[in-house]
Amino acid sequence: xxxxxxxxxxxxxxxxxxxxxxxxxxRDYRRQRSGVVGLVGLAVIALVAIGxxxxxxxxxxxxxxxxxxxxxxPGDGYPLGTDEFGRSVLLLVAQGTRVSLIxxxxxxxxxxxxxxxxxxxxxxxxGKASWxxxxxxxxxxxxxxxxxxxxxxxxxxxxxxVLIIAIGVTxxxxxxxxxxAQTRTVEGRPYLERAKxxxxxxxxxxxxxxxxxxxxxxxxSTVITVAAAILTESGLAFLGLYDPQNLSWGMLLNRAWSxxxxxxxxxxxxxxxxxxxxxxxxxxxxxxxxxxxxxxxxLRR
Numbered sequence: 001x002x003x004x005x006x007x008x009x010x011x012x013x014x015x016x017x018x019x020x021x022x023x024x025x026x027r028d029y030r031r032q033r034s035g036v037v038g039l040v041g042l043a044v045i046a047l048v049a050i051g052x053x054x055x056x057x058x059x060x061x062x063x064x065x066x067x068x069x070x071x072x073x074p075g076d077g078y079p080l081g082t083d084e085f086g087r088s089v090l091l092l093v094a095q096g097t098r099v100s101l102i103x104x105x106x107x108x109x110x111x112x113x114x115x116x117x118x119x120x121x122x123x124x125x126x127g128k129a130s131w132x133x134x135x136x137x138x139x140x141x142x143x144x145x146x147x148x149x150x151x152x153x154x155x156x157x158x159x160x161x162v163l164i165i166a167i168g169v170t171x172x173x174x175x176x177x178x179x180x181a182q183t184r185t186v187e188g189r190p191y192l193e194r195a196k197x198x199x200x201x202x203x204x205x206x207x208x209x210x211x212x213x214x215x216x217x218x219x220x221s222t223v224i225t226v227a228a229a230i231l232t233e234s235g236l237a238f239l240g241l242y243d244p245q246n247l248s249w250g251m252l253l254n255r256a257w258s259x260x261x262x263x264x265x266x267x268x269x270x271x272x273x274x275x276x277x278x279x280x281x282x283x284x285x286x287x288x289x290x291x292x293x294x295x296x297x298x299l300r301r
Contacts, residue, residue: 018212025216028294035290041283045276049098056091061247063087071259071266081268084259092252093272099248100230100280103164107229110168112222115175120206120214122176123183134180140173146235153241160246163236167229175221179214186213216295224288227281234277249273 029035059065066086074081080089122133152166186192192209200208236242237250244251252273256262261269 032290038283038286104230107167108225111171115172118176119179123180145170220291227284
């Protein structure tokens with residue numbers, strides 16, 4: 001048998017194994033109603049974020065083109081009332097959906113990459129390298145992430161990119177600890193021992209054997225991290241540490257507070273972004289917990 005045929009055969013076996021694992025996880029996930037509810041909620045929110053440009057003209061949120069009254073209550077073509085400039089709160093919340101999701105997903109992706117890399121390296125290598133990596137991880141775990149993110153934003157500037165990086169580099173430690181524990185479990189399995197005996201290098205062992213086995217756990221951890229990242233972004237934006245040109249839910253709350261919507265009784269300006277933050281965080285947590293249970297059957301007891 002030629003080497004090309006052997007490679008094709010091993011690749012097809014690996015793909016078939018991954019497909020079977022994905023089918024099993026999806027089957028166990030669907031059995032949990034809370035996870036299905038969270039997934040449906042996220043699908044609706046994602047549709048709002050993606051379809052928002054099709055629903056509203058860019059000029060609809062222009063301050064100069066606003067036709068509503070200042071802090072007008074719901075009604076007269078404005079289902080959720082207006083803001084201090086007379087713009088539709090419904091459209092502002094829809095725009096905030098897109099910005100908040102982008103920041104949450106991008107920040108969680110950075111945390112996933114750093115946490116997975118550190119976790120696999122700390123689990124695969126023993127001795128001083130593992131000790132140093134875990135001490136760095138523990139140092140980030142005890143650091144107040146919100147305070148560090150505030151310092152980074154103040155020093156580097158109030159832009160979306162800086163906010164994503166600040167949240168991402170302060171949110172990876174929990175993922176790294178979980179991935180290290182799972183890597184240690186994989187390291188003791190017979191097929192990895194066989195690969196070592198056949199002369200497989202560290203890179204081959206980590207990429208071909210360890211990474212595929214920890215990926216479901218990485219995915220579950222990332223889904224939960226997205227919720228935490230959105231909460232952190234909302235907190236920073238509410239404190240005014242964000243670019244005011246990119247309206248997120250947290251920035252909407254900041255504007256509602258600074259323009260006196262609370263004292264004016266304009267609940268329609270405060271509650272919608274607050275409820276959206278609660279709903280999206282709840283949906284991500286439901287999906288993450290359901291995914292964890294689907295991956296780890298011992299959690300069903």
